[in-house]
Amino acid sequence: MGVRIELAHMLADLAGGADTVEVEADTVGAALRALTARHPALAALVWRDGRFNDQLVAFLNRHDVRHLQALDTPVQSGDRLMLITAVEGG
Amino acid sequence: MRIVNGSATPQPADVLYRRCTIDLGSGAVRIEEVPCANLEDVLGGFGRSFQMLAQREIKAAYVPENRLIVNTGLLTGTDVMTGLRTYFSAYSPLKVSSKGLPSAMWSAGSGKFGSKLKWAGLDEVIFEGRSATPVYAVLSEGPDGPRAELKPADALRGLDTHEKIMHLAGDYPDAHFAVIGQAGEAYENCYMAAVAMSTENQLKSHDDKCRYAGRGGMGSMMGYKNLLGIVAQAKDKLGKLTPDLRDLNRAIATGPGSAKFRETGKGGTGGTWSNYEPLHKVHVVPELNFRPRGDDQPVKMMRPEIEKHFAIKAESCWRCGINCHKNVYERTPEGKPGKYLAKFDYEPVNLLSTNVGLEDGHEVADVIRLVDNLGMDSISIGTTVAYVLDYNQRHPDKPLFNGATFGQHAKIHELIDQTGRGKLPEIGHGVKRLSESLHEPGYAMQVKGLELPAYIPDTNPGYAWAIAGGHMSMATFMLLALQGDTSMDYWVDAITQKGLYQVRDDLLGSCKFAGMNHKMALTALKEVTGLDVTQDELLAATRRAFLRGLVLEQRQGYDDADYTLPAQVFEDPNPNLGVPSFLTPEFFSELKQRVWAVFRPEMEQLSA
Numbered sequence: 001m002g003v004r005i006e007l008a009h010m011l012a013d014l015a016g017g018a019d020t021v022e023v024e025a026d027t028v029g030a031a032l033r034a035l036t037a038r039h040p041a042l043a044a045l046v047w048r049d050g051r052f053n054d055q056l057v058a059f060l061n062r063h064d065v066r067h068l069q070a071l072d073t074p075v076q077s078g079d080r081l082m083l084i085t086a087v088e089g090g
Numbered sequence: 091m092r093i094v095n096g097s098a099t100p101q102p103a104d105v106l107y108r109r110c111t112i113d114l115g116s117g118a119v120r121i122e123e124v125p126c127a128n129l130e131d132v133l134g135g136f137g138r139s140f141q142m143l144a145q146r147e148i149k150a151a152y153v154p155e156n157r158l159i160v161n162t163g164l165l166t167g168t169d170v171m172t173g174l175r176t177y178f179s180a181y182s183p184l185k186v187s188s189k190g191l192p193s194a195m196w197s198a199g200s201g202k203f204g205s206k207l208k209w210a211g212l213d214e215v216i217f218e219g220r221s222a223t224p225v226y227a228v229l230s231e232g233p234d235g236p237r238a239e240l241k242p243a244d245a246l247r248g249l250d251t252h253e254k255i256m257h258l259a260g261d262y263p264d265a266h267f268a269v270i271g272q273a274g275e276a277y278e279n280c281y282m283a284a285v286a287m288s289t290e291n292q293l294k295s296h297d298d299k300c301r302y303a304g305r306g307g308m309g310s311m312m313g314y315k316n317l318l319g320i321v322a323q324a325k326d327k328l329g330k331l332t333p334d335l336r337d338l339n340r341a342i343a344t345g346p347g348s349a350k351f352r353e354t355g356k357g358g359t360g361g362t363w364s365n366y367e368p369l370h371k372v373h374v375v376p377e378l379n380f381r382p383r384g385d386d387q388p389v390k391m392m393r394p395e396i397e398k399h400f401a402i403k404a405e406s407c408w409r410c411g412i413n414c415h416k417n418v419y420e421r422t423p424e425g426k427p428g429k430y431l432a433k434f435d436y437e438p439v440n441l442l443s444t445n446v447g448l449e450d451g452h453e454v455a456d457v458i459r460l461v462d463n464l465g466m467d468s469i470s471i472g473t474t475v476a477y478v479l480d481y482n483q484r485h486p487d488k489p490l491f492n493g494a495t496f497g498q499h500a501k502i503h504e505l506i507d508q509t510g511r512g513k514l515p516e517i518g519h520g521v522k523r524l525s526e527s528l529h530e531p532g533y534a535m536q537v538k539g540l541e542l543p544a545y546i547p548d549t550n551p552g553y554a555w556a557i558a559g560g561h562m563s564m565a566t567f568m569l570l571a572l573q574g575d576t577s578m579d580y581w582v583d584a585i586t587q588k589g590l591y592q593v594r595d596d597l598l599g600s601c602k603f604a605g606m607n608h609k610m611a612l613t614a615l616k617e618v619t620g621l622d623v624t625q626d627e628l629l630a631a632t633r634r635a636f637l638r639g640l641v642l643e644q645r646q647g648y649d650d651a652d653y654t655l656p657a658q659v660f661e662d663p664n665p666n667l668g669v670p671s672f673l674t675p676e677f678f679s680e681l682k683q684r685v686w687a688v689f690r691p692e693m694e695q696l697s698a
Contacts, residue, residue: 006345006346007346008346008347008349008605009347009605009607010588012607013588019346019607019609044573045572045573048574053572054368054371055368055371055372055568055571055572056572057349057359059349059357062344062355062356062357063355063357064354064359082345082346082349082357083346084346084349084350084359085350085568085572086350086359086364086365086367086368086572087350087365087368087369087567087568087571087572088350088351088362088365088568088603089362089436089543089545089561089562089565089567089568089602
């Protein structure tokens with residue numbers, strides 16, 4: 001079992017409708033790179049000028065990774081990584 | 091809703107919904123089952139109400155022929171989490187074409203009113219005509235089906251939204267309520283009144299924690315009709331959760347779709363209020379009438395700053411696990427929540443703080459609560475007041491009203507209070523009319539007569555095609571900051587192929603904050619109604635419903651000149667924004683041609 005990445009709406013659309021993607025990785029950053037390698041249409045959104053797009057937010061098992069070790073946060077098999085857009089209406 | 095014929099694949103005509111029509115002039119009530127004409131009729135919400143609005147030609151909002159339609163979606167009142175929405179539809183007093191004709195509008199809100207309406211046995215209530223005296227309507231379940239009657243509302247006159255609800259709650263157990271405040275009662279001078287709906291939290295805590303259908307002056311329509319409140323009385327009717335429905339609700343409460351609205355530490359970012367942080371990174375938080383300065387002023391209204399001085403509780407509508415309501419309380423010496431102050435959602439917070447120059451948490455809570463209790467749309471009043479402040483700053487020699495400028499809390503409070511009590515019709519009629527009367531429309535933040543929400547127009551050409559408010563009926567408001575793409579193809583696609591599907595939930599009865607993808611929505615429909623709808627069918631119905639909105643706009647006199655952005659965007663681009671500047675007149679002109687090239691043939695088919 002790898003890391004399960006869950007994608008919110010437009011991210012899932014860019015992943016060809018896949019709302020979950022399972023990847024093998026040892027950090028959040030590696031998991032996201034594996035995600036965009038499998039779904040290249042996501043790459044321009046997830047990576048801006050080679051860095052993680054700060055208009056997205058990633059959660060590792062309910063914790064905002066910005067409050068952990070950001071992209072260097074270790075992950076292990078069975079972890080749940082959620083990727084969402086940082087701005088929503090309301 | 092009832093399916094007849096027992097078919098495994100029912101046609102729309104096999105689906106009957108129950109409508110109650112109340113003639114406010116005579117008091118006559120008719121309750122009937124109505125067969126559906128198409129899938130959007132089946133789904134409900136504005137998908138149905140806009141077809142009804144299209145049946146009449148309405149030249150002014152305040153005429154007896156302009157019906158107020160109160161309806162629900164298929165998921166309202168079901169066990170699907172967030173299935174709580176009620177829709178109010180009519181020709182709007184606020185949203186008008188340049189020819190002066192009212193536009194069809196809907197506005198939606200949660201709370202528990204819609205569920206109670208469903209449980210009383212009604213899917214829809216149509217208020218015809220106008221009562222000669224103030225009344226409220228009581229819709230209840232009886233032994234032989236739903237009942238409806240009108241009652242004198244003299245005792246409700248002059249009360250604010252919360253007071254009206256608590257007054258009615260004393261008389262009607264097992265009920266929830268939709269009411270207007272003083273702003274709705276002053277409908278002639280205030281076109282931006284909201285409808286307030288009660289929450290369980292409110293009825294139990296006695297704190298003023300309504301939820302609002304704010305946009306387009308549907309509360310003003312109730313005021314015109316002399317309908318001060320609606321009571322929906324019925325026992326709660328809970329279904330049995332199937333395993334699939336339980337899984338669905340768990341996915342709503344814990345999945346990525348609602349993460350934005352959940353609490354930090356619970357897999358969320360802390361609510362819409364947290365939009366401040368990402369938007370500020372690229373300096374697009376509206377400040378001083380939608381003119382960001384590129385400095386760090388917005389930081390003062392970010393949640394971590396407010397949390398230093400106040401207690402914040404994440405609360406919810408009935409049985410919703412998202413807890414999107416971020417309610418601000420005084421902090422007791424023990425650090426616990428004390429006196430309730432106000433709700434801090436992104437739109438009211440921004441448009442009544444940073445965008446009018448207020449930075450003190452108590453002052454901001456004060457004006458948010460004032461707007462709510464008077465029963466006004468916080469977007470429309472906040473944006474219109476910001477224009478007044480801007481005008482006064484530009485014209486210190488001939489200021490308007492009390493001469494208020496940015497940051498003057500007492501004067502801003504006074505402007506809002508007077509507007510909500512019908513004493514400042516120039517503001518109450520909205521920023522389009524005000525700015526045109528002053529011959530300075532260029533910095534009036536409105537499109538098609540409706541005030542802009544808290545996303546600056548310099549970043550969103552999609553506003554021109556939103557049919558019921560810029561951030562709730564066209565999901566393009568966040569795209570420039572998110573993706574930074576300024577190509578023509580990107581924006582044509584964003585508007586014509588993606589953004590419009592945001593209105594799907596405005597048919598279904600579910601909340602956008604549930605963040606259901608289409609697969610989840612189809613599961614919800616199947617589990618609670620048995621209807622097997624395909625994704626293609628759902629999207630086609632949503633698209634038809636949206637395009638009917640554009641057809642209706644054009645029937646009401648909207649022409650090419652109405653589909654634009656505030657002139658300031660083109661004439662005086664803001665150099666402080668940290669996003670690409672791309673909205674030139676030439677770009678927008680070509681965008682219009684290409685968007686209409688997609689929409690027009692489909693609109694003509696709908697009109698045929």
